[in-house]
Amino acid sequence: MSEFKWTNALSVGDESIDHDHQELFALMDELADADLSDSFLLGIIGRLEDYTEYHFTREEEYMKLHDFPDLEEHIEKHKLFVEWLKTVEFTYRRSAESPFQIGDLVNEYLGVWLTDHIMVEDMKYRDFVIEQIRQSKKADLPIKEE
Ligand SMILES: [Fe+2]
Secondary structure, X not given: OOOOOOOHHHOOOOHHHHHHHHHXXXXXXXXXXXXXXXXXXXXXXXXHHHHHHHHHHHHHHHHHHOOOOOHHHHHHHHHHHHHHHHHHHHHHHHOOOOHHHHHHHHHHHHHHHHHHHHHHHHHHHHHHHHHHHHHHXXXXXXXOOO
């Protein structure tokens, strides 16, 4: 079991995005629990790459849909993470380091990054969308006739 967990405190208010985040935490659990072999590690890194790409696209579409003003900044953060994953894969393919060590390293970084990213960055668009909904509800209020 990974020490990092998805909890309600990490909810961004969108079911699909929350589901994606839960899947990423589940991948971390797999990584933490598995008896790591070379092929398993490369397999899970590959799945992480695929899933993050899929998830980031969904999140970016969601932010676009809501005209989130800090979209570009957020996309940059996603790009850096994708680069990190590619570096891990590249390093692993080149070095003969123990898969256990790499597995722990990947898991630790991934857990810290994901928790931190959701708590800090994803919450920015959550708050923005909540405020948008609040404003639109306010605008929809029927005008009282005197
Ligand atoms: Fe994000």
